[in-house]
Amino acid sequence: MTASYSTASPAFAFDNSFARTLEGFYVPWQGEKVPSPRIVLLNEALADQLDLSLDATDGKLAAIFAGSEKAEGSEPIAQAYAGHQFGGFSPQLGDGRALLLGELLDREGQRFDIQLKGSGRTPFSRGGDGKAVLGPVLREYIMGEAMHALGIPTTRALAAVTTGEEIRRQGLKPGAVLVRVAASHIRVGTFQFFAARGAWDEVSKLADYTIARHYPEVMTAGNRYLALFEAVARRQAELIARWMQIGFVHGVMNTDNMALSGETIDYGPCAFMDRYDAATVFSSIDRNGRYAYSNQPQIGQWNLARFAETLVPLIGAEDEDHAAGLLTDRLTDYMGIYKEAWLAGMGRKIGLAQAKGQDTALIQILLGSLQGENVDFTLFFRRLGESLVSEEGQSALLALFEDPDAIAGWLKDWRIRLAEEALPLHDIAKAMAKVNPVYIPRNHMVEAALQKAEDFADLREVRQLLDVLAHPFDEQKGLEDYARPAPSGFGPFVTYCGT
Ligand code: AMP
Ligand code: MG
Secondary structure, eight states, rough: OOOOOOOOOOOOOOOHHHHHHHSSSSSEEOOOOOOEEEEEOHHHHHHHHHHHGGGGGGGGGGHHHHHHHHHHTTOOOOEEOOOTTEEEEEOOOOOOEEEEEEEEETSOOEEEEEEEBOOOOOOTTTTOOEEEEEEHHHHHHHHHHHHTTOOOOOOOOEEEEEEEEEEEEEEEEEEEEEEESSSSSHHHHHHHHTTTTOHHHHHHHHHHHHHHHHOOOGGTTTHHHHHHHHHHHHHHHHHHHHHHHHTOSOOOOOOGGBBBOOOOOOSSSSSSOOOOOOOOOOTTTOTTTTTTTGGGGHHHHHHHHHHHHHHHHHHSSOOOHHHHHHHHHHHHHHHHHHHHHHHHHHHHTTTTTTTTHHHHHHHHHHHHHHHHTTTTHHHHHHHHTTTTTTHHHHHHHHTTTTSSSHHHHHHHHHHHHHHTOOOOOOHHHHHHHHSSSSSOOOOHHHHHOOOOOOHHOOOOOHHHHHHHHSTHHHHOOOOOOGSSOOOOOSSSOOBBBBB
């Protein structure tokens, strides 16, 4: 029977399983009051997916998103975690400027965290001010949405809010809060926090929660913690393979920035590579190139080794050496899975529906030919596909090279290999256009848009960029500028952490 009266349903149907299940893993907390919260970007498609009734907030939505007002049903918490940062262990990091409002189920029943970033100091803030500023908030918004549209697992942005505060960074900057949606915020560092304290009951509780939330299929495995490790390693391998295929450099792959869900998380100093260079580093603090483009697969493995260490006593309390051996085998498997995923994806980028082992060499030789040739990574693959179906495409491809001879030999070998596909070139070109984007968040475009937003509160370019990046594979007339590499005067591009 349906009720004959109507009650206003709350805007968010929060269900706070983390807070309910994992007491001791967080501190109940609240955001700070801010002078004048204002929503500057709202992701309506995501709000719809999450089934939010945003008009049911009595005009308080901006304050809720800034952390100044508590939403009905929310039990805001700051989560504890540790982490290896650039290889050195910090036993206590935690949400120093983030607040988990709670979890929501989307229209398909999938559970998501709603988290604020920049809502003020918490017990984990250490020396920080707990705040975020508009430029980096918008940057994370743009990068996450771009990755999502590219089909890469990622946290997403639900909204960006300005707070009316001026925050001291290099000069005064407009204060802002990012409302972030994630499959969860459980990190390798969350496990490390409790493992470092020898709190093994807590680690198993966390592992059980992670399994229930992200890997229910391993619940019945003979050794479920080993199966959890295997499943996490597989998702990381697949995720990092995707990064490599689109030229994404995360920039700060600390263990506290690796999510157990397999999503890309914590967009700080990340950026997309323009010209192909395996050694690409953008972050100003990554002086030794630990997190360089080509190191990412190995760093994924290093981080997983740190995760494995937290599981040893769970897997073999009575024989830790045996447990460590089992985990080490899985760590070795990670690299094989990564290579397989990389080969399959890179194969598709050059038009091979099912790349075989011997195609690895073809792809490696290609990357070797691009190295040091000042060739735009994204445009190369896009034009490679177009070169199959038009003269224009062919000349556009060669025009990327100062010396077209550098690629001539490879192109011949590639055509010979394509012939084995026994498919019309048109079909191959079409398949390539579905995996090789026209539009990525080009550093110079992103920076220009952010500067307008920060300096003049003008978000038109940010919105336009978000529109373009929402359809990265569809060439659109009039948007040619968005597909171009940075002008020669731009760069070297440097990104900054902790903003
Ligand atoms: P991130 O570089 O954003 O991944 O952050 C690394 C750690 O520093 C996390 O524990 C953050 O919560 C903390 N942190 C970063 N910026 C701030 C800030 N402005 N105030 C407080 N804590 C921060
Ligand atoms: Mg982080």
